[in-house]
Amino acid sequence: MSDHRVAPVAAYEPPYYAVVFTSVPATDREGYDETASRMGELVRRVPGFLGEDSARTPGGLSVTVAYFRDLAGIERWRRDEEHRAAKEYGRAHWYERYSLHIARVEQSRSFDRAPARPHPDGGAPVPSEP
Amino acid sequence: MSDHRVAPVAAYEPPYYAVVFTSVPATDREGYDETASRMGELVRRVPGFLGEDSARTPGGLSVTVAYFRDLAGIERWRRDEEHRAAKEYGRAHWYERYSLHIARVEQSRSFDRAPARPHPDGGAPVPSEP
Numbered sequence: 001m002s003d004h005r006v007a008p009v010a011a012y013e014p015p016y017y018a019v020v021f022t023s024v025p026a027t028d029r030e031g032y033d034e035t036a037s038r039m040g041e042l043v044r045r046v047p048g049f050l051g052e053d054s055a056r057t058p059g060g061l062s063v064t065v066a067y068f069r070d071l072a073g074i075e076r077w078r079r080d081e082e083h084r085a086a087k088e089y090g091r092a093h094w095y096e097r098y099s100l101h102i103a104r105v106e107q108s109r110s111f112d113r114a115p116a117r118p119h120p121d122g123g124a125p126v127p128s129e130p
Numbered sequence: 131m132s133d134h135r136v137a138p139v140a141a142y143e144p145p146y147y148a149v150v151f152t153s154v155p156a157t158d159r160e161g162y163d164e165t166a167s168r169m170g171e172l173v174r175r176v177p178g179f180l181g182e183d184s185a186r187t188p189g190g191l192s193v194t195v196a197y198f199r200d201l202a203g204i205e206r207w208r209r210d211e212e213h214r215a216a217k218e219y220g221r222a223h224w225y226e227r228y229s230l231h232i233a234r235v236e237q238s239r240s241f242d243r244a245p246a247r248p249h250p251d252g253g254a255p256v257p258s259e260p
Contacts, residue, residue: 006154006190006191007154007227008152008153008154008191008227008228008229009152009229010229011229011230011231017233018148018150018231018233020148020150020195022138022139022183022195023138024136024137024138026243053152053191053193054187054191054193055185055186055187055190055191055192055193056185056187057184057185057186057187058188060136060185061136061138061183061184061185062185063183063184063185063193063194063195064193065150065152065193065195065231067231091241091243095241095243096242096243096244097137097138097240097241097242097243097244098138098240098241099138099139099140099141099238099239099240100141100238100239100240101141101148101195101197101235101237101238102235102236102237102238103147103148103233103234103235103236104233104234104236105231105232105233106232106233106234107230107231107232108229108230108231108232109229109230110227110228110229110230111221111225111227111228112226112227113156113221113225113226113227114226114227
């Protein structure tokens with residue numbers, strides 16, 4: 001059974017914004033993990049930040065999607081000084097190439113086979129069988 | 131050096147649409163790879179399909195982003211009979227949970243350290259150093 005703490009960012013009520021960042025890493029990854037962790041801390045302080053999901057196929061693409069309530073939050077994050085410095089360093093060292101898409105979410109849906117909820121006995125939620 | 135054939139879907143001229151599908155796999159993955167491959171074939175036939183990027187962190191989330199020129203393509207893909215059957219089977223077997231976001235891309239950017247282009251000698255393109 002999968003770890004119930006692993007969950008994608010929820011499907012919020014539209015409208016909200018998604019920033020899709022898809023990248024191919026370069027060979028040089030020195031300092032990347034520390035900076036990525038620091039950026040994760042910083043973006044959480046941006047008003048209207050809703051969460052982010054990231055996956056990386058070993059040897060392949062990385063796909064990160066960050067969600068914001070509005071464009072103002074995205075713009076604020078874009079202008080953050082520490083973030084700007086990290087992006088500049090990343091282009092020089094960490095990324096072979098990337099695409100970035102800023103998009104307004106118009107529809108959202110979600111599925112949870114076993115919605116997290118308190119069990120009457122205080123135990124784990126019981127999965128609903130298909 | 132990274133494989134130059136690995137490249138994210140390009141940053142098209144907006145507007146276009148992104149469908150973000152973020153999932154946590156269930157334990158049962160039987161038949162998943164074959165169906166995913168078949169869905170990949172089918173979606174390429176949808177008019178206005180622009181491409182898709184997918185990454186999966188081992189033991190964690192999968193993030194897939196498919197791009198379409200317009201909502202009509204997304205709707206057509208949503209109603210495809212084989213796709214519908216696959217989604218139904220996936221909810222019963224393959225996914226613990228997922229979120230789906232359909233979003234209109236308003237801005238896009240890309241970066242390529244070594245744009246693919248024919249080299250005068252017919253060799254590999256020379257990376258531009260930072």
